[in-house]
Amino acid sequence: MNVINNKWIGSRTIRPDGADKVTGRASYSADTSMPGMIWGKVLRSPHAHARIVSIDTSRAEAHPGVKAVVTAKDIVEFPLDKSVMLGIQDMRWMSRNVLAREKVLFHGHPVAAVAAMSERIAAEACKLIEVVYEVLPHVIEIEEAIKPDAPILHDFLSFEGKPSNIAGKLEHKLGDVEAGFAKADVVIERHFKTRPVHQGYIEPHSALVSVVDGKAVIWSSSQGQFMVRAMTSLLTGIPQSDIRAIPAEIGGGFGGKTIIYLEPVATILAKKTGRPVKMVMTRDEVMRATGPTSGSMSTVKIGATKDGKIVAAQGTFYLQAGALPGSPIRGAAGCAFAPYDIPNVHSTGFDVVSNRSKVAAYRAPGAPIGAYAAECVLDEVAEALGMDPLELRLKNAARQGTKAAHGPVFPVIGFVDTIEAAIAHPHYKTPLGKLQGRGVASGFWFNAGGESSAQVNITEDGNVAVTTGHPDIGGSRASIANITAELLGIDYKRVSVLIGDTATIGYSNLTGGSRVLFASAMVVTQSTEKVIKTLCERAAKIWKIDPEAVVWEDGEAKPAGENAGKFPALSLVDIAAKASETGGPIGAGVQQNTQGAEGGFATHVCDVEVDPELGIVRVLRYTSFQDVGRAVHPSYVEGQMQGGAAQGIGWALSEEYLYDKNGKVDNASFLDYRMPVCSDLPMLDAVMIEVPNPKHPQGVRGVGEVPLVPPLAAVANAVANALGKRFYSLPMSPPRVLEVLDGA
Amino acid sequence: MTEIRYIAPSSLEEAIGAYAAAAGAARILAGGTDLLVQMRAGVVSPGTIIDIKKIAEATGIEETPEGGFRLGAAVSGAALAEHPRFGQAWPGVLEAVNLIGSTQVQGRASPGGNLCNGSPAGDSVPAMVAAGAVVTLQGPNGRRTMPVEAFPAGPGRTNLAPGEILVSFTLPPRPKGSSDAYLRMIPRTEMDIAVVGVGVNLTLENGTVTAARVGLGAVAPTVLLVEAAAKALIGSKLEEAALEAAAEACRAACKPIDDKRGTIVYRTKVAGVLLKRTVAIAAERAGRN
Structure with missing residues (x-):
């Protein structure tokens, strides 16, 4: 597949952060300390749902060693009736998630925070804060939350004219589903449930903030230092120009660190006390109060004709938002049927609040939930038609020109290639033993472009320093080094890639949406091309010839055209050495809202074995097939694919x-x-599988999220194949498997 | 912040003296793989920690003159695994002790700590019960022994008298044709807590069971000795009827709770399944001895 003759792009170079991470030298947020630093700790709600009647902080403030206490009245208020959006986050909800205002909405909801001389004193002082609650009935599960008599979380929410826990609805329509189902020979409709799952990053949330002369510096673990700056600014009222957010190495995010929890709280504590404040969550706090992804309740109906053509698909997806609106219904409703060319689609998502922690993004938010339901029904359709499940998918696969229900017409995509590769792979032909089963599933994720900035500088000794603005959670530094080395024609070891903070590099959107390599490779490519142009101009100046008559080849400027061979080639080192005489330092930066990210597709094959006496399901073999566009650093791409499969198997x-x-x-x-x-x-x-994205200089497609889309259904379909019984609820944990097998 | 006193006496007498002097504010440290976790979680905050790993009797592995074994309460799982003969005589006890925690934890975790933690789900306990281990305790009023199954008093509670320290486990001599096994059900393959644990100890003579003991964990407030299951096996040639009767005895002995780790229905059913599987392993091993 790899027809491009590249030296560095596509090679498995040694990751620049590798030695630091395996030796423990890498600096994470919680490793950072400052002279005079004190500790912050959060007081959390002991109730799932209660009105806050009063908060008395006086005893805590009087406690020896306590330096400051904050509550919601210390952060900027965002009135409930006016939406203030930052990206996809509504600051009305974000502010109330950071510190509860009118009500506590889940067990573990932050109510106040204390800064003290030690973490222990801060924790002791939290217990001295007297909060009077009026406890309210709570609701946890979707089916309870959408009942007419359910406890209502938010008075300001209504649905179809009535107070409701349904916070929003999203609908995609294509064609006429009723007419489509009328033409179908096989129609299968099923109901599904999934549970919320946590991203499971190893590194808990952590922040250290210093505020001096009104200027804040934040060291924290996040997927976007600019997001940290913007949200902290909005919540504290400090202008962005007075906040410098420094990204630390990140110990996993998977989407969960695309919002903030501690940063504004630590900032206000630091501002009040005049001392640096450090806050680190415990695992318990992470699990109680940071976003998992949604649990769900779905119904999917698919109709096909005898020859295996899908004629209609309908899906209804209820997703838990947690306590504040904003579940990823777009991912569930938009991605469920997107891999297929279906003339009639009706896909609806409902955003449902309940007394759980607010959900946060988790790789391909919502898409695994949609795909689970759709791909399980598809499996049953194949069974009913007597068709091989991959042949059914191949027959209906979206291709270039297919119109997707969520809007776009697909350009060049590699979905068919993933199915064909799966069919041809030895895995798909390997015989299975007793109590073993094989399942397949496919999946789609949108991917994203957006804002990125880069600066490429030639050092005085003729090497290269690249700065981008994205925390590296999936190999972006190594990949950018490969690309820069390729473009300049030099050894990749001569390229050093750093992640700038908000003061040292231009605005760069979050590391999320599988966007970072797509976007940063674009701006780095353009910056490097500018640098190469400058290098040619400098060579021309040295040779006193026309810049147009110089080419850059194999890391050197060479005279071309009628001057070819007249002068000895000049290397990067040669030109850098004369930079001052020829016009000054050499470097270029590009800032752009990048466009042209195209969707990602994958097909997974899973073998399981079931112990029917204990209800244990073990995965025996798992193979992912993915259109990765261009694997700039193949080891990282494989890592993304493997990680998605592992997380999906856990789910x-x-x-x-x-x-x-x-x-x-x-x-x-x-x-x-x-x-x-x-x-x-x-x-x-x-x-x-490399089907390059034609809209990207290196053919990059996002690869980080689609790996988590197919596994839920692939595993479920494998279990069904092994047992001849279907499960419509996840997780398929041992007690549930026995329950179904014993017919309980 | 209150200070914690740490002492590591080299004699049992010294340890008992210090333990008594602390009047309930001390905790015994063997491997610390439960104690330190509980301290970090704020569940316990001892004023004094008495490390018993410097006491020879608490860390030794001895073969008794009668042909049994005496294990110090603080012997680590890793040390036990390295003993040249223990694993041949008591493979079930060894595999149970070696299931406590990860490889790293095995360097510290001990059967004594596992028993004193008082969890009904402690892995080594059903195997020790099946083995017929006797524990030696020493306190201000001297030494005493009790069968291991009499040691736990309930979740997190033991029958240690105030000031008493668990010193060692004594395992009986092995007649020819004896062996043991331990199996547990966990949803994962490691790093997990038993939902059900079964220890089986058998002696076979020409294929007939002449002695049997069954220990059952995580299905009641304490680890159980299931005498009815042993009775069903003794005298049998492990025919299906005998196995089913023993499995039924295990199911009948279960008094589990519904909790995050397993349901009543699930635990009860699995107790029977694991009994049969554990017997099969123990019998196969006994046949080789």
Whole structure:
């Protein structure tokens, strides 16, 4: 597939952050300390739902060692009737998530925070804050929250004219589904449930903030230092020019660090006390109060004709938003049927609030939920038609020119290639044993472009320093080094890639949406091309010839045209050495709202074995096939694919939030919130298929999110194949598997 | 912030003296793999920590003159695994002890700590119960022994008298044709807590079971010795009827709770399934001895 003759793009170069991370040298947010630093700690709600009658902080403030206390009245108020958007986040909800205002809306909701000489004193002082609550009835599950008599979380929300926990609705329509179903020979409709799952990053949220002379410096763990700056600015009232947000190395985000929790609180505490304030969440706090992705309740109906043509698809997806509006219904409703060329589609998403922590993004937000329902029904359609499930997908696959229900007409895409590769792969032909089963599923994710900035500088000794504005969570530094080395024709070791802070590089949007390499490669490419143009001009000046008569080849400026061969080539080192005499420092920056990100597609094949006496499902073999556009750094791309599969297997088999009857999370630890461990998984095989994105200089498509879209259904379909019984609810944990097998 | 006193006495007498002097404000540290976690979680905040790892009797592995073993309460799982003969005599006890925590935790975690933690789900406990281990305790009033199954008093509670320290486990001599096994059900493959744990200890003579003990964990407030299950096995040649009777005895003995780790229905059913699987392993091993 790799027809492009590149030296560095597509090579598995040593990651620039690797040695630091394996030796423990890498500096994460919680590793940062400052002289005079004090500690902040959050007081959290003991109730799932209550009105805050009063907060008395006087005893806490009088406690020895306490320096300051904050509550919601210390942050900027965003009135409920006026939306203020920052990206996809509404600051009305963000502010109330950071510190509860009128009500506490989930167990663990921040109510106040204390800064003190030590973490222990801060924790002691939290217990001295006297909060009077009027406890209200709570609601946790969607089916309860949408009942007419459910406790209403927000008076300001109404749906169809009535007070409701339904905060929003999104609909995609294509053709006429009723007419489509009328033409179908097979129609299958099923109901599904999934549980919320946490992103499971190893590094808890952490922030250190210093405010001196009204100017704040923030060191924190996030997926976007500019997001940290903007949100902190909005919540504290400090202008963006007075906030410098410094990105630390990040110990996992997966979407969960695209919003903030601690930064504005620590900023206000630092401002009040005049001392640097550090805050680090415990795992318990992370599990109780930071975003998982939504749990869901879905119905999907698909109709096909005898020859295997899908003629209509309908989906209704209810997603938990947590306590404040904003679940990823766009991902569920938009991606569920997007891989297929279906003439009649009706897809609807409902955003439902309940007394859970507010959801945050998690790789391809919402899309795995939609794909789970759609791909499981598709499997049953294939069964009913007597068709191979991959052949059914191939027959209906979206191709160049297919109109998707969520809007676009697809350009060049590689979905068909992923299905064909799966069919041809030895995995798909390997015989299965007793109690073993094989499942397949496909998936789609939008991907994104957006704002990025880059600066490419030639150092005085003729090497290269590149600065971009995105925290590196998936290999962007290594990939940018590969691209820059390729364009300049030099060894990649001569390129150093750094992540700038908000004061040292131009605005760059979040690391999210599978956008970073797409966007930053674009601005880095343009910057490097400008640099090369300058290098040629400088060579021309040295040779006293026309700049148009100079070419850049293999890392050197060479005279071309009628001057070819007249002068010895000048290397980057040669030109850098004469930079001052020829016009000054050499470098270029580009800032752009990048366009042309195209969707990603994947097809997964999963084999499982079931122990029917214990209800244990083990994954025996797993292979992902993905259109990756161009694998700039193949090891990282494979890592993304493997990571998505691992997270999806956990979602399908073992991960879930458990709540007690008081609406409190009962398993807020990695012991009882069961993410798979290494020994639970086989080697996860990744097959990269490169169908370059024609709108990108290197053909890049986002690769970070679509790997989590197919696994839920792939595993579910494999279990159904092994047992001859279907599960319509995740996770397929041992007690649930036995329940279904024993017919309970 | 209150200070914590740490002492590491080299004799049992010294440890008992310090323990008594602290009057309830002290905690015994063996491997610390439960204690330190509980301290970090704020569940306990001892004024004094008494490390018993410097006491020879608490960390030794001895073969008794009768042909049994005496294990110090603070012997680590890793040290036990390295003993040249222990694993041959008691493979079930060893595999149970080695299931406590990860590889890293095994360097510290001990059977004594596992028992004193008082969890009904402690992995080593059902295997020790099946083995017929006897524990030696020492306190201000001297030494005493009790069968291991009599040690736990309820979740997180033990029958240690005030000031008493668990010193060692004594495992009986092995007649020919004896072996044991331990199996647990966990949703993951490691790094998890038993939803059900079963220890089985068998002696076979020409294929007939002449002695049997069954320990059952995580299905009641304490680890259980299931005598009815043993009775069903003794005298049998492990025919399906005998196995089913023993499985039924295990199911009948279950008094579990519904919690985040498993339901009553699930735990009860799995107790029977694991009994049969554990017996099969123990019998296969016994056949080789």
